[in-house]
Amino acid sequence: MPEPRRDPSKPRRPGHPRAPQQCTVGYGYYPDSHQRIPTLRLRGRWLEQLGFTIGSKLHIRMRNGELVVSLHYQE
16 A cells, blocks of 8 residues: 655654765766776765765875775865
């Protein structure tokens, strides 16, 4: 039996953004090149909750097969 539709007059409960547990490496291209390169895309409100707001500068390190992404603070 299908679930009843939500009453549009009632406000929606705020959701709780969750970080993904896994993602898939996609591909992109460098400008003027037809060679595919690995690409990661992360998006969601969970990034904002961690302080990764639009326009933030990031510091990315490689460590033991992991990518460590943190906010880049200028001194």
